[in-house]
Each structure stands twice: as C-alpha cells, then as structure tokens.
Amino acid sequence: MKQVSLTIVFIVGLLFSNTLLATPVDTYEFKSDSNQKRALSLAHSLRCPQCQNQNLIDSNSPVAQDLRLEVYEMVDEGKSDDEIVEFMTSRYGDFVLYKPRLDPKTYVLWIGPFALLIVGFIVGAMFIRRQRSLQTGSVEISAEDQQQLDELLKRNK
Amino acid sequence: MKKLVLFLPLAIFLVMGIFLYQGLFLNPQQLDSALEGKPIPAFQLERLETPGEMLTEADMKGQVALLNVWATWCPACKYEHPFLTMLSRRNIVPMYGINYRDDRAAAIKELKREGDPYTTNFFDKDGRLGLDLGVYGAPETFVVDHNGIIRFRYAGPIDQNIWQNTLYPMVQQLQAEAKAEGATS
Numbered sequence: 001m002k003q004v005s006l007t008i009v010f011i012v013g014l015l016f017s018n019t020l021l022a023t024p025v026d027t028y029e030f031k032s033d034s035n036q037k038r039a040l041s042l043a044h045s046l047r048c049p050q051c052q053n054q055n056l057i058d059s060n061s062p063v064a065q066d067l068r069l070e071v072y073e074m075v076d077e078g079k080s081d082d083e084i085v086e087f088m089t090s091r092y093g094d095f096v097l098y099k100p101r102l103d104p105k106t107y108v109l110w111i112g113p114f115a116l117l118i119v120g121f122i123v124g125a126m127f128i129r130r131q132r133s134l135q136t137g138s139v140e141i142s143a144e145d146q147q148q149l150d151e152l153l154k155r156n157k
Numbered sequence: 158m159k160k161l162v163l164f165l166p167l168a169i170f171l172v173m174g175i176f177l178y179q180g181l182f183l184n185p186q187q188l189d190s191a192l193e194g195k196p197i198p199a200f201q202l203e204r205l206e207t208p209g210e211m212l213t214e215a216d217m218k219g220q221v222a223l224l225n226v227w228a229t230w231c232p233a234c235k236y237e238h239p240f241l242t243m244l245s246r247r248n249i250v251p252m253y254g255i256n257y258r259d260d261r262a263a264a265i266k267e268l269k270r271e272g273d274p275y276t277t278n279f280f281d282k283d284g285r286l287g288l289d290l291g292v293y294g295a296p297e298t299f300v301v302d303h304n305g306i307i308r309f310r311y312a313g314p315i316d317q318n319i320w321q322n323t324l325y326p327m328v329q330q331l332q333a334e335a336k337a338e339g340a341t342s
Contacts, residue, residue, distance in 0.1 A: 049188065049291075049293035050293045050294055052185060052186075061293075062258065062284075063292075063293045063294070066284055066288055067288070070288065089191065090191060091191055091192070091288065091289060091290070091291035092188075092191055092291045092293070093188060093189055093190070093191035093291070094191075095188050095189075
C-alpha cells in the first residue's frame with residue numbers, strides 16, 4: 001500500500017518536474033539555482049500585456065521576452081519580489097498581476113463572495129426561524145371539552 | 158411587502174446581468190496606461206538620424222506634444238503614417254517619434270520615402286524607453302503636456318476619427334492650460 005502511494009507521488013512529481021524542465025530559459029545564465037527558481041516562478045505569476053492570456057514564460061511576444069529578461073536580471077541583482085512586481089505594475093498597471101492586489105478598487109472582488117455567503121446564511125436563518133414561529137404548538141383540550149367528547153363518543157357506540 | 162422581497166433575487170440578477178452584458182463589449186486590448194499623470198521617464202537616447210547625438214526627455218519639454226512609438230516592422234504604423242504626415246503639415250502640435258526596437262538604416266530610409274512627420278526621432282534600439290513607458294506594441298501615442306507629464310496614452314493606429322474625437326480636443330485643452338500658465342506653447 002505504502003509502495004503504491006509512493007509510486008503515485010513519484011509519478012506526479014515526474015509530471016511536474018517535466019513542465020519545469022520544458023520552460024524556455026532564453027539561454028540566460030543565472031548566478032544560482034535558487035535565483036533561477038525564484039525568477040521563473042515570478043515570471044510565471046506575471047501576465048504578458050500583449051498576448052493577454054499567457055504569462056511571461058509562455059508568451060513568445062517580444063514584449064514578454066523583454067520583461068522576462070528584465071525579471072531575470074532583477075532577480076540576479078538581488079531585488080526582492082515586491083520590488084520587481086512594483087517595477088512591472090508601475091509601467092504596465094495592475095493588469096500584469098494574475099492575483100489582484102487588495103485595495104479599494106478590488107474590495108468587491110476579494111470580499112464579495114464572503115459577503116454573499118454571509119447574506120445567504122442570514123436569509124436562510126431568518127427563513128427557518130419564521131417557519132418555526134408559524135408552526136402552532138399542540139392544541140391543549142380543556143377538561144370540559146374532553147368530557148363532552150367522551151359523552152359523544154359513548155353515545156355513538 | 159412580502160411579495161416584493163420575493164422579487165429581490167430577480168432584481169439582483171438583472172442588475173448583474175446588465176453589468177456583465179456591458180462587459181462583453183469592452184475591448185480587452187485597451188488597457189489603462191499606468192503612466193497617465195506621471196512624467197515622461199528619464200532617458201538618454203541617440204537621435205535617429207545622427208548616431209552619437211544624445212537626446213534626453215528635456216529635449217521635448219516646455220510644450221504640449223505627441224510622442225509616437227513606431228517601427229518599420231509594424232504594419233499598423235505604416236497605416237497611420239500618412240495621417241501623421243498630414244497632421245504634421247497642419248502645425249497643430251509637435252510630434253516626437255520613438256523608433257522602437259528597429260533597424261536604424263531601414264527607419265531612416267522609410268522616413269525619406271514616406272515623409273517625416275516627426276520633430277525629432279529618438280532611437281530606442283533595445284526598447285528600454287518603450288519598457289519604461291509600458292509600451293506593449295506599436296503604434297502607441299502619448300499626449301504629453303507642457304510640464305512633461307503624460308496625460309493620455311492611445312494604443313493603436315491614429316486615424317481621422319480618433320484624432321477628431323479624442324486626441325485633438327485633448328491637445329486643445331492642454332494647450333489652453335499651457336497658455337493659462339504662461340508657457341510658450
């Protein structure tokens with residue numbers, strides 16, 4: 001059993017390592033492997049402004065190539081991820097971010113779904129409560145009525 | 158009242174529907190420029206025609222101007238070129254060119270053959286200025302005010318329609334602003 005799961009993990013790992021190996025590195029020599037890793041993951045997370053549904057790694061447009069090399073060089077210069085993202089957004093706007101930032105413009109985007117969920121819960125709770133209050137409690141019968149009822153039933157026999 | 162509440166989901170759906178329907182007609186290629194309201198990035202580039210002559214952003218300050226990104230490899234630039242040439246003859250607004258990632262000899266030849274609408278051409282061989290301007294294709298046109306602040310960016314070829322409805326009113330307004338501030342426009 002353990003063997004099987006290990007094999008599965010291994011195969012999945014292979015699949016993913018393949019996608020990593022298949023990415024073009026533009027014959028750019030990184031100073032270190034960790035730099036390469038960071039640069040590639042960063043370039044993966046930035047959108048190409050020209051062919052808009054590809055990230056900087058996948059896109060073949062000249063602009064993407066420029067930006068890609070720019071990212072690589074900045075990583076090698078030891079700039080932080082935030083600095084590099086800032087460099088990109090100051091030129092190309094928030095559009096290049098796949099994951100939108102949390103600012104007043106995007107509050108609806110980030111908080112909207114949760115707000116809807118909460119509204120749904122509240123409406124649901126109100127509905128259930130109303131249903132419960134409408135259910136009339138079991139009807140108590142007074143002693144006199146009970147007597148009358150008994151008499152009537154007797155008479156019928 | 159209770160009946161109205163039942164219609165609430167429908168109302169919300171309709172409002173969202175209208176929003177999303179409008180979204181269908183937006184042009185995803187029309188990105189807002191991140192540079193509008195910011196000064197022209199600092200640069201130092203050679204003049205296209207004279208290798209070795211260095212120009213900077215200071216060379217186009219002091220007046221309202223158009224900054225047009227172009228290249229010989231770009232078909233849409235060829236399309237807008239005749240209109241730009243005609244525009245330059247009318248002496249409304251000076252036009253600066255950024256020759257973007259292009260071959261110098263080919264660019265000079267093209268201007269000789271097709272006419273040169275530009276006051277000055279900056280030779281941006283490796284696209285560095287283009288990158289700082291957030292250019293992602295050619296042609297792109299920036300409207301710059303007399304303080305060297307980018308006020309508008311238009312991506313795509315300029316034609317009579319765009320000029321008349323968008324760029325010309327803006328240029329006029331900025332020139333009026335410049336006059337009011339006593340700058341030489």
